[in-house]
Amino acid sequence: MTFASILEWLIKGFVWVMILLGGFAYLTYYERRALARIQVRIGPNRAGPLGLLQPIADAIKLIFKEELMPARADKLLFFLAPIITLTPALVITAVVPFGPEGLNFPLFGRVITWQIADINVGILYIMSIASIAVYGIVLAGWSSNNKYAMLGGLRSTAQMISYELALGLSFVSVIVLADSTRMIDIVEAQKSMWFMVLQPVGMVIFLIATLAEVNRSPFDMPEAEQELAAGYHSEYGGMKFALLFMAEYDKMIAICIIAATIFFGGYREFWFLQNTWFSVDQTPILGPVYVFIKVFILLFGMIWVRATLPRIRYDRLMAFGWKILLPLSLALVFLTATGILLAQEVNPLFMWGIPVVSLAAGFIAILGMYQTLRRKEHARA
Amino acid sequence: MLLEYAAIAAFIFVTILVGFIAIILGMLFGPKKSTDVKAMPYESGMNPIGPGTRRMPVRFYLIAVLFILFDIETVFLLPWAIVFRKLGVFGLVEMAVFIAILLVGYIYAWKKGALEWD
């Protein structure tokens, strides 16, 4: 550990934080434009060409806003909560690789990798940071001395920990498929087939659970505008609010990067482009481009969901997490493991049993949900 | 490999720094004219009655306890997931037994209504 390496880490970290912050700013713009298009509107188009300067205008406005401290709030925690929320949202992406090893380049005699840190328990790191993210929100809610904020913070906690189980279990099925917890290994394991194809239900569970983790519609319970005004950040204004907001959007970006990495082949090309010029083995610089495209599409999915679906009620949300997602994702882990063992011991074709059987399990779960709903409908008549 | 964790530590340091800088920017440029009314906790414009933080329904704690149970289950699954190819069928069966025992608890909790929010 030399001074040079410390400097490298700091600079790399700083650059990546800046990219994420810029990503946050333009994600808000992207979301507003995409939502507007879906809703037969135009969206922000005044500040700069096509409204492209809107995020900057927003940021400047927020800097000049007055910040208030509610009476009898816990001053220290109230101050720290936005930072505690922001930090995990940013650092969760530290282990994600953005380019193949072929893209690493030498600079001042050091090899610069396209990753903040290449640790061998990458997925465990992501799981643990994801769990920490809840602290900031519950502390923000608790320290505000406000009923809406308190209830919002509590709801958020309960919701996040409930969906964390499903999230963790879908990580387990990825580990089972990739036979490693190192992120680069997971990406390389998807060289010939994305895990999205092998474990489609796992992917869906992952995406649903992450929607709940980042409090996005239709699981935007903690900040349910119609009920709790603004939930845990009711009392925040100015830059503190901006940090909470930033954390939320950066979480979206991070979650999409992670989803792209573990289910959609990360920086790898589409599997059918293998051994062509488009492969990252031949053109390594396409790696980050692929990540960007995948994240862009996944983010659009999140925005689309927001524009389309109403909010699930809180008790339904908890029931869905505990009664459907948890057993289903547990079953998927076993299906995946059994399929791999069979493929290993008996016949490689059993690999294809995994998606088939898990789709069947998914259908059974949906059928179960459908039946309960229908039973309720019949009961009312 | 341990050095990579130092890289993460450096990254965390940078993010915390950015957070502080942002808040300090806001403190520097924002006006500061707090009044009693402004400092009142927001409750749709009414004077809030009672404190904002108070005893909350026991349901939230129940969820927390259940979470710990099942999260530990996930934690036990992780090492198995890494080495199950070597353990083979024996590992799978053993894990199935472990999960089955937990499932009994899960079903018990479900039947007891611990998963109902009403």
Add this chain to the structure above:
Amino acid sequence: MATPAPVAALNLSARFPGSVTADARPGYSGWIVEKGKLLEVTQALRDEFGCDYLSSVTGVDYLPEGKMEVVYQVYKTTGGPGLLVKVQVPRADPVEVPSVVSIYPGAELQEREIWDLFGIQFSGHPDLRRILMWEGFAGHPMRKDWKEAYYEEDGKPFKTRWPEGKHALAESKNPFGDNISYPAGFDPEKWIPEDAEKALYGALARYEVRDEAGLGTDHVIVNMGPQHPSTHGVFRIAVMLDGETVVSLKPVMGYLHRNHEKIGERNTFLMNMPYTDRLDYLSSMSNNFGYALAVEKLMNVRPPERAEYLRVMMAEMTRISNHLMAIGALTNDLGAYFTPMLYALEERELILDIFEAVSGARMMCNYFRFGGVARDLPEGTLQKIKDLFFERLPRRIDEIDRFLTENEIIRARGIGQGVLTAEDAIKYSAAGPLLRASGIPYDVRRAEPYSIYDRFDFEVCVRQNGDIYDRLMIRFDEIRQSLRIIQQAVKQLPEGPVAAVKPAYQVRVPAGEAYGRVEGPKGELGFYVISNGKPSPWRYHVRAPSFINLTAFGPMCTGQKIADVVAVLGSIDIVLGEVDR
């Protein structure tokens, strides 16, 4: 339509000899009941005569006669004309009348309003607090001897503001001068208002049920509103919560109160016409309709055929535009982020285009006149109406319907939530879609046809379950029926004049009382107008459906989750301009 329907079939004076007499004043109808017998008579009305629906309760201050009167409008939910029951009490404080809440719970908010505005005490009322004015307000503003701070003069068309061309505002002369009178012994400087909050929270706690066996958790009183994003305006809901479950709930209103009725009694009859637009500002055309009906009853005029058709067309268009808004707002309350709302608003704008073409205004239409409408359809408007209501809207309504009603989340959040049973709906005097979604096929257009509704072929929409989902669906049903009516009206639209009388600033309205009610988009909208032959009405009362529908709000929400409160409120579909008046 000219004379109130006879109520001979229900001969109350024969049933209660001595204590009930027919109202014999010229131009009046109904029965005058002795104060002491009121509960007995209303009980008999409900149980023996089958008048189970208390539509409206209002007070009248007969200052010259030294009397106060409370007027009850009761109807049968099976249809037919209603019955006017009146109680007269001497005008000496305290004015006291027994409360009928025990028999008709729907009177709860209305009696509170009468207490607030007229100072008539209702003995036996469970929660008699002020409702539109704030607790501690001095005086009762609807009394005839109560003068507003900026009071100028009765029927003031063109007199005070510009006397001889000189500009002198009455406001600048005083707020606290000769123009305002305080009750004896009242000193505004020393006055400390009562704590309204304490009374409200006390009323909430009365319904509190504690589970002694379970673990005690704190019940939290949470205010939603007035400054809250989901209350459709400045409306406040005080909720007592056990965790997320609603233990009890009280609506608090009056933030938009401008005493519509008092101003209406100062205006001339015609001046009130644009003023009714501001009640339910989303459906000004049907507000005009109700008021025009009431005054036309007094004046005994009938609009010409073409005007009748135009009126019906406009009223039904209003219903469609209002329901589109209601559907959009309800889905918004369910957490759909504005998309259905904006899809619905796109269609609504096209209807407002037609309003703009016929009346010159998109929302505050002011289109109706006594004995007709303000002007005929401009060139080309009929073609526009045909294009919209025969081609585009039926298609788009089906599309929105398909998008929303098949959605599992909407079904899950709507079905079985916020249920109002048929009995409760009648009990709480719910009206309009709220009543019909609970399985009561009661529609004023069919129950007591006004204008020319008896000529059209349409169905009274009804849904059986009374939950949020049914209240969403019934609005789609009603839009479809309204489309049918408009299509028939366009086909039958005759040529001819659009006004029976020459337009005049001042109309002569003979003395008497009249109650004009229409099926507004939000429910039964009634105007109770009393004329004493002067240029302005002696009494001008609005039976506001949004306001009375809120009576059922508390009972519907008890035991629900806090998230459902918002959805239930959205499914009632209130407009604060009408609630607060």
